[in-house]
Amino acid sequence: MDRLHQYFDPAFVWEYRDYLIDGLVVTLMLSALTFAFAILPGFIVALGRRFGPKWLATLLAGIVNVLRSVPTVLTVVFIYLALPFIGLTLSAFASVLVSLTIMQIVYFSEVFRGGLAAVGKGQYEAAYACGLSRMIVLRKVVLPQAALVAAPAFASSLVLLVQNTSIGSAVALNDLIGAALTVQNISGAPSPLVAAAIGYLIIILPLVRLTRRWERSMAKAI
Amino acid sequence: MSQVPVLEMRGIRKSLGGHEVLHGISLDVPNGQVVAVVGPSGGGKSTLLRCINQLEVPDTGTVKLDGELLTGATPRRLEQMRARIGMVFQHFNLFPHLTARQNVTLAPIYALGLPEAEANERALAALKQVGLARKADAYPRHLSGGQQQRVAIARAMVMRPRLMLFDEPTSALDAEMVNEVLQVMRDLVAEGLTMVVVSHEMRFVRNAADRILFLADGQIVEDRPALDFLENPAEERSIQFIAAIR
Amino acid sequence: MDALAHHFFNWDALWRSRTMLLQGAVGSLQLGLATLMFAPLFGIVVLALARSPWAPVRKAAEWFTDLMRAFPLLVFLVLTFYLLLPLLNLRVDPFIAAAVAFSLKHGVYFAEIYRSAWLAVDRGQFQAAHSLGLSTFRTIQLVVVPQVLLIVLPPFTSQATLILRDLPLAFIIGYFEILTGARAAQVFVRNASPLVGAIIAYGATLILLQWAAGRVEAYSKRRLEA
Numbered sequence: 001m002d003r004l005h006q007y008f009d010p011a012f013v014w015e016y017r018d019y020l021i022d023g024l025v026v027t028l029m030l031s032a033l034t035f036a037f038a039i040l041p042g043f044i045v046a047l048g049r050r051f052g053p054k055w056l057a058t059l060l061a062g063i064v065n066v067l068r069s070v071p072t073v074l075t076v077v078f079i080y081l082a083l084p085f086i087g088l089t090l091s092a093f094a095s096v097l098v099s100l101t102i103m104q105i106v107y108f109s110e111v112f113r114g115g116l117a118a119v120g121k122g123q124y125e126a127a128y129a130c131g132l133s134r135m136i137v138l139r140k141v142v143l144p145q146a147a148l149v150a151a152p153a154f155a156s157s158l159v160l161l162v163q164n165t166s167i168g169s170a171v172a173l174n175d176l177i178g179a180a181l182t183v184q185n186i187s188g189a190p191s192p193l194v195a196a197a198i199g200y201l202i203i204i205l206p207l208v209r210l211t212r213r214w215e216r217s218m219a220k221a222i
Numbered sequence: 223m224s225q226v227p228v229l230e231m232r233g234i235r236k237s238l239g240g241h242e243v244l245h246g247i248s249l250d251v252p253n254g255q256v257v258a259v260v261g262p263s264g265g266g267k268s269t270l271l272r273c274i275n276q277l278e279v280p281d282t283g284t285v286k287l288d289g290e291l292l293t294g295a296t297p298r299r300l301e302q303m304r305a306r307i308g309m310v311f312q313h314f315n316l317f318p319h320l321t322a323r324q325n326v327t328l329a330p331i332y333a334l335g336l337p338e339a340e341a342n343e344r345a346l347a348a349l350k351q352v353g354l355a356r357k358a359d360a361y362p363r364h365l366s367g368g369q370q371q372r373v374a375i376a377r378a379m380v381m382r383p384r385l386m387l388f389d390e391p392t393s394a395l396d397a398e399m400v401n402e403v404l405q406v407m408r409d410l411v412a413e414g415l416t417m418v419v420v421s422h423e424m425r426f427v428r429n430a431a432d433r434i435l436f437l438a439d440g441q442i443v444e445d446r447p448a449l450d451f452l453e454n455p456a457e458e459r460s461i462q463f464i465a466a467i468r
Numbered sequence: 469m470d471a472l473a474h475h476f477f478n479w480d481a482l483w484r485s486r487t488m489l490l491q492g493a494v495g496s497l498q499l500g501l502a503t504l505m506f507a508p509l510f511g512i513v514v515l516a517l518a519r520s521p522w523a524p525v526r527k528a529a530e531w532f533t534d535l536m537r538a539f540p541l542l543v544f545l546v547l548t549f550y551l552l553l554p555l556l557n558l559r560v561d562p563f564i565a566a567a568v569a570f571s572l573k574h575g576v577y578f579a580e581i582y583r584s585a586w587l588a589v590d591r592g593q594f595q596a597a598h599s600l601g602l603s604t605f606r607t608i609q610l611v612v613v614p615q616v617l618l619i620v621l622p623p624f625t626s627q628a629t630l631i632l633r634d635l636p637l638a639f640i641i642g643y644f645e646i647l648t649g650a651r652a653a654q655v656f657v658r659n660a661s662p663l664v665g666a667i668i669a670y671g672a673t674l675i676l677l678q679w680a681a682g683r684v685e686a687y688s689k690r691r692l693e694a
Binding site for chain 2: 122123125126127128129130131132133134136140141144145148
């Protein structure tokens with residue numbers, strides 16, 4: 001028990017709560033902003049790949065595949081540490097935000113693309129054969145079905161989004177884990193790390209549960 | 223007084239995947255006629271049907287509905303004309319996320335612009351006509367194949383089309399469900415609806431079709447009144463075909 | 469343009485940092501190989517526990533899997549290094565911490581791959597084999613295992629790609645891998661070319677792996693077609 005107390009001392013955490021709360025705010029803000037900036041472009045990229053002219057689809061596919069091949073942490077470090085060499089200096093927060101937004105656009109586009117791909121040609125044909133316009137076919141027939149199929153993968157990408165915010169600590173950003181590491185450095189005690197870990201779980205575990213639930217209901221509906 | 227045919231096709235050629243599937247098809251379908259398109263697989267029957275409502279765009283040739291050009295029509299005009307053509311597919315293609323009723327009201331509301339109440343009335347009447355009024359609020363996955371196809375027919379009929387196209391409507395059904403769909407189709411024939419039916423169901427063809435188009439290798443090999451064709455096939459191919467399906 | 473070449477594509481700087489970059493690359497490779505060895509094994513353990521006849525064990529496995537899916541890898545690395553290793557009285561070494569954290573987190577994904585693969589084997593195979601007179605053991609050996617191996621090949625390759633993508637995160641606990649090496653080199657030569665070099669090398673490796681994964685998937689599909 002004493003050993004455990006050594007690793008998680010609530011009083012200690014309370015003492016340093018300001019650092020940790022600031023860190024939590026940064027993590028939440030980063031998550032919210034990344035989501036807001038990435039969701040629409042991600043959708044547009046998916047539409048472009050599915051319905052756009054061949055050259056556009058190929059170009060987007062190429063870009064997506066290259067971006068998926070670079071670890072996010074490397075792009076964060078690159079933007080924060082390398083770009084200043086050619087005069088472009090971004091704060092740690094901005095560097096992380098830019099990298100995360102780009103990666104999340106890629107993830108979202110894959111999720112939406114998967115959903116769209118699941119709607120068979122027959123659905124389009126039956127809808128057009130009724131005399132429905134392109135807009136209506138998309139809105140009322142294709143997208144609702146695509147959304148249902150994409151739901152689990154979407155929840156999964158949200159999990160990834162929040163997890164990726166922790167990469168900020170690699171460039172000394174004071175997000176939740178960054179703040180905890182700072183406190184740990186000052187004081188030498190591991191309690192703040194446990195507190196941070198619990199903080200992440202509180203945010204992410206529900207999303208994981210949601211993913212699981214949606215995966216199961218999708219399997220049943222098939 | 224000569225009447226404009228409901229459907230007129232001239233010189234329809236279509237290539238798919240680099241090879242020509244239809245080699246110049248022409249035909250007129252007058253009002254109220256039931257045309258059965260039969261022939262060996264790969265002969266181009268489905269493609270011909272889909273060239274009618276432009277789901278496949280012919281490479282050359284024209285298609286006219288009641289004298290108005292479908293080929294080359296503007297998107298808006300095409301939508302309006304498609305609303306007057308009903309199509310029933312081999313694999314039903316019901317919208318799985320909508321109930322039977324919602325499947326049937328979708329086009330009346332969004333293509334015809336009917337208010338929801340009126341669309342609902344029409345939908346229920348159409349479902350009643352195919353014998354599925356009590357399943358109006360069921361989702362397609364809870365319906366049998368035969369029931370789904372009947373809803374698909376209701377979905378097409380609710381638009382009060384000038385022309386109904388059937389693309390192998392019973393080929394994906396288990397034997398015991400084929401009849402319920404054929405019965406609905408026979409009712410439509412009795413109403414005097416103009417129909418083009420691609421089918422292997424020779425019972426239906428024999429009893430309900432006015433005219434048979436025998437399509438093989440992308441060409442009309444024979445185009446005769448139904449009983450004529452079945453009793454006295456003229457071409458070698460036709461004789462082989464009829465013998466094979468007996 | 470010149471500035472770009474000088475700061476990002478400077479061969480001289482790259483050459484001067486070669487020792488650090490190579491050391492980092494070796495570090496990444498070692499961690500990668502260790503993970504590729506232990507994560508699949510751990511996956512088998514998790515799967516076995518998840519299918520245990522005792523409900524509490526199954527529940528624990530499910531909780532553990534959810535926990536691993538939820539933790540950001542970076543956070544779990546930190547946790548393993550500062551908490552888990554001391555708690556288990558293991559030597560607090562960055563390589564061990566990284567290998568353990570990676571293997572545990574990715575292990576649960578391997579367990580999921582095995583589960584899907586097992587379900588993907590058509591039940592009819594068992595019946596066909598039995599009717600031919602094969603015992604259950606022989607059936608598993610000769611009919612099921614080859615198929616399962618083929619089925620897991622594509623997701624295995626994609627998981628390997630994911631592992632490779634995650635490797636640079638190990639730098640947070642002071643493990644010397646390619647990102648550490650590139651950053652150290654950057655300070656040393658006062659030029660960003662080592663980092664650019666690391667990124668390009670990484671990108672090239674991952675794209676190659678993606679291509680290989682595509683071929684593996686095509687091969688697997690072909691062999692599994694009845």
